[in-house]
Amino acid sequence: MESGRRHPNYVKIWVWLLGLMAAGLVATLTPGGHAIGIIVIFATATAKALLVALNYMHLRFEPRLICVIALVPVVFALILAIALFPDFVFRR
Amino acid sequence: MSTSVEAPAIPGMPAGKVGVWWFLASEIMMFGGLIASYMVFRLGSSGWHEASAHVSVALGAVNTLILLTSSLTVVQAFAAAERENAPALRLFLGLTILGGLGFLGIKAIEYTTEIRAGFTPGAGIFWSFYYTMTGLHALHVLAGIVLNAILFLAARVRTPRRVELAGLYWHFVDVVWIFLFPLLYLS
Amino acid sequence: MNQARAGTITAEAVEHHAARGFWRTYVFSTDHKMIAKQYLTLGLAWTFVGGLLAAVMRWQLAWPDTAVPGWGEIGPEVYNMLVTMHGTIMVFFVAMPILLGAFGNFLIPLMIGTRDMAFPRLNMLSVWTFALASLVLFVSFFVPGGAASAGWTGYPPLSARPAYTGVNWGLNLWILAQALEFAAFLMGGVNYLTTAIILRAPGMTFLRVPMVVWQQITAAALFLLSVGPLIAGAVMLLLDRTIGTSFYAPEVGGDPLLWQHLFWFFGHPEVYVVLLPALGAVLEVLPVFSRKPLFGYRWIVGATIVAGGLSFIVWAHHMFISGMDPRLAMPFSITTILISVPFAYIVFAMIATLWRGSIRFATPMLFALGFLAMFIMGGLTGIFNGSAPSDIYVSRTYFVVAHFHYTLFSAVFFGGFAGFYFWFPKMFGRILSEPLGKLHFWLTLVFFNVTFFPLHHIGLAGMVRRIANPLQYEALVPYQWINVVSTVGTFCMVATQLVFALNVVWSLVAGRRAPTNPWEANTLEWAAPSPPPHLNWGPALPTVYCGPYEYSLPEAREDYLPQNLDPARAR
Numbered sequence: 001m002e003s004g005r006r007h008p009n010y011v012k013i014w015v016w017l018l019g020l021m022a023a024g025l026v027a028t029l030t031p032g033g034h035a036i037g038i039i040v041i042f043a044t045a046t047a048k049a050l051l052v053a054l055n056y057m058h059l060r061f062e063p064r065l066i067c068v069i070a071l072v073p074v075v076f077a078l079i080l081a082i083a084l085f086p087d088f089v090f091r092r
Numbered sequence: 093m094s095t096s097v098e099a100p101a102i103p104g105m106p107a108g109k110v111g112v113w114w115f116l117a118s119e120i121m122m123f124g125g126l127i128a129s130y131m132v133f134r135l136g137s138s139g140w141h142e143a144s145a146h147v148s149v150a151l152g153a154v155n156t157l158i159l160l161t162s163s164l165t166v167v168q169a170f171a172a173a174e175r176e177n178a179p180a181l182r183l184f185l186g187l188t189i190l191g192g193l194g195f196l197g198i199k200a201i202e203y204t205t206e207i208r209a210g211f212t213p214g215a216g217i218f219w220s221f222y223y224t225m226t227g228l229h230a231l232h233v234l235a236g237i238v239l240n241a242i243l244f245l246a247a248r249v250r251t252p253r254r255v256e257l258a259g260l261y262w263h264f265v266d267v268v269w270i271f272l273f274p275l276l277y278l279s
Numbered sequence: 280m281n282q283a284r285a286g287t288i289t290a291e292a293v294e295h296h297a298a299r300g301f302w303r304t305y306v307f308s309t310d311h312k313m314i315a316k317q318y319l320t321l322g323l324a325w326t327f328v329g330g331l332l333a334a335v336m337r338w339q340l341a342w343p344d345t346a347v348p349g350w351g352e353i354g355p356e357v358y359n360m361l362v363t364m365h366g367t368i369m370v371f372f373v374a375m376p377i378l379l380g381a382f383g384n385f386l387i388p389l390m391i392g393t394r395d396m397a398f399p400r401l402n403m404l405s406v407w408t409f410a411l412a413s414l415v416l417f418v419s420f421f422v423p424g425g426a427a428s429a430g431w432t433g434y435p436p437l438s439a440r441p442a443y444t445g446v447n448w449g450l451n452l453w454i455l456a457q458a459l460e461f462a463a464f465l466m467g468g469v470n471y472l473t474t475a476i477i478l479r480a481p482g483m484t485f486l487r488v489p490m491v492v493w494q495q496i497t498a499a500a501l502f503l504l505s506v507g508p509l510i511a512g513a514v515m516l517l518l519d520r521t522i523g524t525s526f527y528a529p530e531v532g533g534d535p536l537l538w539q540h541l542f543w544f545f546g547h548p549e550v551y552v553v554l555l556p557a558l559g560a561v562l563e564v565l566p567v568f569s570r571k572p573l574f575g576y577r578w579i580v581g582a583t584i585v586a587g588g589l590s591f592i593v594w595a596h597h598m599f600i601s602g603m604d605p606r607l608a609m610p611f612s613i614t615t616i617l618i619s620v621p622f623a624y625i626v627f628a629m630i631a632t633l634w635r636g637s638i639r640f641a642t643p644m645l646f647a648l649g650f651l652a653m654f655i656m657g658g659l660t661g662i663f664n665g666s667a668p669s670d671i672y673v674s675r676t677y678f679v680v681a682h683f684h685y686t687l688f689s690a691v692f693f694g695g696f697a698g699f700y701f702w703f704p705k706m707f708g709r710i711l712s713e714p715l716g717k718l719h720f721w722l723t724l725v726f727f728n729v730t731f732f733p734l735h736h737i738g739l740a741g742m743v744r745r746i747a748n749p750l751q752y753e754a755l756v757p758y759q760w761i762n763v764v765s766t767v768g769t770f771c772m773v774a775t776q777l778v779f780a781l782n783v784v785w786s787l788v789a790g791r792r793a794p795t796n797p798w799e800a801n802t803l804e805w806a807a808p809s810p811p812p813h814l815n816w817g818p819a820l821p822t823v824y825c826g827p828y829e830y831s832l833p834e835a836r837e838d839y840l841p842q843n844l845d846p847a848r849a850r
Contacts (some may be wrong), residue, residue: 007171010167010168010171011164013164014160014161014163014164017160017163018157018160019199021153021160022157024274024278025149025153025278028149028278034152038279041274041278041279044274044276045270045274046273047111048160048269048270049270049271052163052263052266052267052270053263053267056164056167056259056263057103057161057259057260057263058256058263062109063105065105066105066109066113068115069110069113069114069116070113070116070117070120072117073117073118073120073121073124074120074124076121076124077120077121077124077125077127077128078124080124080125080128081124081127081128081131081132084128084132085132085135086130087132088132088135088136089132089135089136090114090136090228091136
């Protein structure tokens with residue numbers, strides 16, 4: 001078993017998650033360009049997701065194969081999203 | 093996912109964990125496909141901002157808070173299981189289940205309000221995506237609640253591995269919501 | 280207690296598990312070998328249905344103005360149903376259960392030297408889910424409105440509006456059956472991948488794993504990673520049909536093209552999900568019957584993984600004439616040409632394996648060679664389909680039908696039969712008749728070509744797919760003789776399978792008992808008894824000392840070297 005494995009400080013991560021969520025909310029409510037708001041929202045969302053994946057799902061401590069299994073579908077989903085741009089974003 | 097008599101061929105990789113990650117990979121592709129479709133539709137047309145103004149950012153934010161906190165409680169449950177602290181394990185699993193139920197309750201309130209206001213799934217393409225994405229997500233939350241409830245009801249302290257695996261699934265559901273919230277509520 | 284992981288067990292444990300009564304042995308079994316046979320049975324049953332549908336279709340095409348015996352007059356709506364269900368059944372209910380479900384389940388634990396899959400109960404759940412999917416699909420034939428008729432590809436708006444096909448419940452059940460089938464194979468995929476990663480016997484490194492296992496787990500990974508977007512799309516389709524969402528309805532902001540992208544993002548990897556297990560079977564048979572090592576084992580592994588990865592970025596070659604953005608045509612043509620490279624390598628490696636080998640022309644080898652020849656032909660026509668400029672002409676014609684039958688039929692039937700004849704002794708403990716097997720091969724090969732080769736010609740002449748009556752087009756009337764030839768070939772090919780059925784039934788009942796290693800092969804399954812008992816191995820798991828393709832080694836006593844043979848004791 002992995003009881004010898006170090007744990008991150010789960011509560012500290014939680015505080016960061018809440019902070020990022022607050023930052024995202026603030027970005028939508030303040031009237032600074034719409035584009036900047038979108039970037040901030042998705043940047044904080046990505047950061048939150050990474051925090052959860054690396055720390056709560058222990059990806060930081062897992063063997064490389066597990067990280068590959070987690071990463072490959074994200075890459076493929078991005079490829080799908082990008083390939084859909086010409087037909088749905090640029091056309092309309 | 094039961095006790096192993098022999099060490100796995102690759103150290104540090106028990107069968108259950110490998111299996112759950114492969115399953116999560118397929119789930120990432122499913123939600124990824126949904127989210128990609130939503131994103132390109134949204135970016136490619138106008139008028140969505142108007143439709144999405146009718147969802148409640150406040151309730152969505154509360155739900156996000158609930159799920160983030162429940163991720164904390166479920167991983168604390170795992171830590172408690174590793175320390176073989178049965179009362180703490182049950183406490184944290186219980187809190188996680190409550191969080192999940194709270195999430196579903198708020199979603200029910202949202203759906204009721206929105207449908208009463210005339211925003212049914214057929215009311216427009218934004219609403220089609222909204223109900224489908226949050227509905228599918230809610231079904232996954234429900235499955236997670238059931239999973240956690242089974243672990244909660246098991247009389248003795250389970251091996252930490254089972255709690256960890258249930259936690260992996262729960263964290264995944266949380267991560268999906270982390271993206272659904274800005275996509276549907278904040279854009 | 281997880282028996283799969285128990286390295287050392289007692290003889291009593293083996294006996295106790297063996298005596299468990301009819302229901303637990305044959306119906307509610309978690310033994311991977313029994314689950315394999317359950318998948319095989321379901322797959323073979325569906326082959327009858329799929330073949331029957333094809334026979335009715337071909338009768339209609341050859342003689343459009345006549346009634347099909349035993350069926351009646353076929354109108355366009357019924358023809359659409361035949362086409363749809365033939366495709367759906369053959370891909371999802373014949374190819375996948377036989378090649379992945381049966382071969383994968385039976386072979387993976389045996390070949391890597393373990394007792395069962397990593398999750399035996401999940402395995403049982405998967406075959407039961409598949410059985411449920413089969414029931415749902417079967418029932419869809421008998422509901423009001425009949426079975427689904429929007430093509431196996433189910434494009435909206437045709438599939439999204441019941442008014443367009445006249446089929447309502449049939450299509451809903453079709454979607455449900457597919458969803459259940461996907462769930463079953465997702466469970467199976469998780470099982471195969473986990474088992475191969477963590478349950479290999481001592482000494483069985485990844486690069487000593489037989490090619491079948493590599494192909495099965497790559498296929499499992501491809502399926503697992505590609506089916507997600509289609510599940511999303513299918514949920515959207517079902518909701519469009521039932522609760523009035525508008526994902527695919529352009530008048531309310533949706534777009535039918537979205538379905539095509541989501542479908543083919545899965546659809547292309549899916550054809551490799553079907554191909555790779557067959558490739559694995561053939562790659563296993565060729566070295567054994569050439570008494571030569573497999574050529575370029577590591578490069579074949581690499582080529583398989585590269586092809587698998589590339590398969591995720593070629594999908595729009597199915598959509599060149601869909602009205603998608605024309606700027607997508609070139610990138611996808613390039614990636615499609617690229618993907619032919621690893622497959623070409625694998626084909627060359629097969630030929631190089633045969634080169635200067637001591638060829639034994641047993642039935643499995645004949646089917647493997649048949650696969651090689653037919654697959655090369657199918658692959659060559661793929662070049663015309665994969666490049667946008669030529670595909671614009673041949674798309675939606677019978678040229679495409681010929682192409683994918685040459686590749687798919689090679690995989691499912693030639694590759695599948697190669698594997699079936701090869702592993703039948705191990706699976707059932709009996710030997711199949713060689714003369715009947717050879718007859719089966721030659722007749723199938725000849726009639727397969729009679730059926731499908733002429734379709735290239737009629738496709739180029741302009742006969743489009745999915746039309747019930749070719750004679751409605753004056754331009755096709757001079758070519759109608761091709762349709763007749765193809766239909767006669769179909770009936771002969773279907774009749775030939777009786778030889779196979781006879782062989783199997785007779786051998787199961789009264790065939791010669793099989794020895795442990797009738798083909799003198801190296802891989803671990805041939806070290807277990809024929810058929811292997813519950814828990815596969817005796818008290819101890821085998822230990823692996825070498826790779827799987829050590830044939831005709833100068834220093835060895837025999838011309839084969841089993842993987843579990845301790846070199847210290849084999850001097």
